[in-house]
Amino acid sequence: METRIYEREKLYKEVWEEPMTTLATRYGVSDVALRKHCIKMNIPLPKSGHWTKVKLGKKISIPPLPEHNGPDKIEVPVQSIDKSFGAKMSEILSFLSNEEHQRVTHYSLALKVPDRLTNPHDLIEGTKQYYSSKKGTTQTKVSNVINLSKISDELKNRVYRFYNTLFVALEHLGYTIENGAPKSYGYSRRVVDKELSISFGGDRVPIFIKEIQKRIDHIPTDKEIKNSLWSIPSYDYIKTGKLHFGIDSYHARRKNWRDTEAKVIEDQIGEIVLWIMDAIHVEKVKRKERETEKQRWLEEQLIREQIAERKEMELKQLELLDQYAQNWEKAERIRRLLDAVESKFAKVGTEEEKQILNDWVKWAREKADLLDPLDKKDDNILDKGLWLFDIIKQKD
Numbered sequence: 059m060e061t062r063i064y065e066r067e068k069l070y071k072e073v074w075e076e077p078m079t080t081l082a083t084r085y086g087v088s089d090v091a092l093r094k095h096c097i098k099m100n101i102p103l104p105k106s107g108h109w110t111k112v113k114l115g116k117k118i119s120i121p122p123l124p125e126h127n128g129p130d131k132i133e134v135p136v137q138s139i140d141k142s143f144g145a146k147m148s149e150i151l152s153f154l155s156n157e158e159h160q161r162v163t164h165y166s167l168a169l170k171v172p173d174r175l176t177n178p179h180d181l182i183e184g185t186k187q188y189y190s191s192k193k194g195t196t197q198t199k200v201s202n203v204i205n206l207s208k209i210s211d212e213l214k215n216r217v218y219r220f221y222n223t224l225f226v227a228l229e230h231l232g233y234t235i236e237n238g239a240p241k242s243y244g245y246s247r248r249v250v251d252k253e254l255s256i257s258f259g260g261d262r263v264p265i266f267i268k269e270i271q272k273r274i275d276h277i278p279t280d281k282e283i284k285n286s287l288w289s290i291p292s293y294d295y296i297k298t299g300k301l302h303f304g305i306d307s308y309h310a311r312r313k314n315w316r317d318t319e320a321k322v323i324e325d326q327i328g329e330i331v332l333w334i335m336d337a338i339h340v341e342k343v344k345r346k347e348r349e350t351e352k353q354r355w356l357e358e359q360l361i362r363e364q365i366a367e368r369k370e371m372e373l374k375q376l377e378l379l380d381q382y383a384q385n386w387e388k389a390e391r392i393r394r395l396l397d398a399v400e401s402k403f404a405k406v407g408t409e410e411e412k413q414i415l416n417d418w419v420k421w422a423r424e425k426a427d428l429l430d431p432l433d434k435k436d437d438n439i440l441d442k443g444l445w446l447f448d449i450i451k452q453k454d
Contacts, residue, residue, distance in 0.1 A: 062086070066099045066130040070123045073101060077109050079273050095134070100126045106292070109275040150311070150336040162231060162335070167328040171223045175215070179225045181237055182218050188249065189214060201237060205252045208268040210297050217267050217301070220324055227331050233258045233338070256334050261341040263334065264306040267323075270316065271295040303330060309344050310337035382431040389430035396422055 062085065072081050073096060082089040096103055102121040111118055151159055178186065184202025189211075209217055225235050234257045255264040276294045300317035303326075307313070312333045315323050323330070396419050403415055427433045 061133045061135050064095050064099070064132050064134065066101065066126065067123065069096060069099070070101045073103055074120050077275055078103070083272075095132065099128060099130075099132065100124055110277065110292075113275070113277045150332055151339070153339050163332065165231070166227065166331040169223060169227055169328045169331065171219050171324040171327055173219075175219050175222060178218070179222050179235070181225065181235060182222045186218060201252075203249045203252065204237060204254055205249055206267075207250050209301075210269055210299070213269060213299065213301060216324070220267070220301075220303075220327065223327055224331065227327075228256055228334065231331075231335070233335070236262065256338065258335075258338050259342065261338050261345055263310060263337045263341055265304065265334065266306055267301055267303050270298045270300045270302050272298050305334060305337050307337050307341060309340045311340065312336075385429045385431055389426040389433075392422060392426040392429070396426070 064085075078089045078093060082092040085092055093103065101123065108118065151162065154162060175182070181202055181204055185204045185206065188203040189206060204221065206214060206217060229235065236255045236257055237252055239251045239253065253264050254266065255262045257263075273293045273295055276291045278290050282290045301323050302317075303315045303323045305313045310333070315326050315330060317323060399415070400419060403412075407415070424435070427435045
């Protein structure tokens with residue numbers, strides 16, 4: 059396994075000779091990673107604003123290298139490229155048959171970006187026309203213009219040739235090139251809002267090319283120094299003349315390719331095509347997982363609603379049952395009362411009074427029967443509630 063060596067005394071001198079960002083580039087790591095190694099070896103580091111003071115000619119005192127009980131040299135393993143991508147080239151496009159896998163791989167890895175642009179794709183033609191005008195005002199459809207606002211004019215021809223080769227290859231393999239505003243934007247007529255993407259069967263991944271920028275310490279101008287109200291930036295960003303191609307998809311198993319000393323992105327176009335295909339397939343898998351999860355949630359929601367509906371119905375039936383129990387008790391109390399009335403007044407009063415009492419008792423018993431859920435009777439004046447047996451049949 060390849061390793062990277064950090065020597066304490068050497069690194070101490072280097073961090074005080076040039077900015078951390080510049081030094082980190084030489085070591086091939088991020089400035090954050092290099093800073094961590096320095097702290098681990100107890101190396102004092104320049105504070106914020108140090109290099110600005112150096113450029114202004116101010117005298118700077120460099121702290122001595124303190125004593126250190128740990129190692130004076132550390133060896134850090136460098137992760138292989140394949141492992142850092144989360145999947146090896148041999149593992150991608152496994153969804154294809156062996157024959158199709160061989161055909162696609164052979165075609166893609168044989169791709170070459172030509173030195174001259176010939177037969178440009180419609181998107182390339184529109185983009186060239188747009189950016190060749192003085193202020194990008196050439197009349198062309200905005201949908202036919204790729205956003206290259208982060209690319210220097212000197213690099214645009216490289217981008218045209220790279221994109222043209224990529225588009226032709228992907229369309230040959232059945233994929234579609236789209237250039238529109240991101241979904242969150244809705245419709246937009248501005249070129250800078252356009253998002254380039256590759257799609258297949260409704261699944262898509264955005265792609266981009268940008269020029270790599272380098273961060274350097276900002277040297278305040280005389281105007282900035284004189285004007286106390288101005289906010290002076292700590293850093294400036296300069297374009298490096300190197301390109302970075304990316305797949306802007308969270309689930310993509312490889313996302314970035316950059317110009318290096320060993321090879322430029324044009325030399326990697328074949329594997330880029332394969333990784334784009336892989337990324338779209340991963341998007342398809344994730345979409346189906348989301349759809350399955352959504353369907354499962356909807357089915358569970360339906361069950362929850364059915365349970366809630368059944369519960370509500372049961373509560374209503376229970377309330378109705380309680381009401382019938384109360385009505386039955388009322389009917390029974392009325393009947394007991396009438397029995398007592400008849401017993402007490404059977405031999406009291408005139409014949410006319412007895413007839414009036416009998417008529418009233420008859421009426422009262424009819425009303426008791428009307429209340430009684432066990433007695434199926436109708437009334438010419440009052441509405442009869444459902445008979446208990448009707449409720450039982452309704453519930454079933």
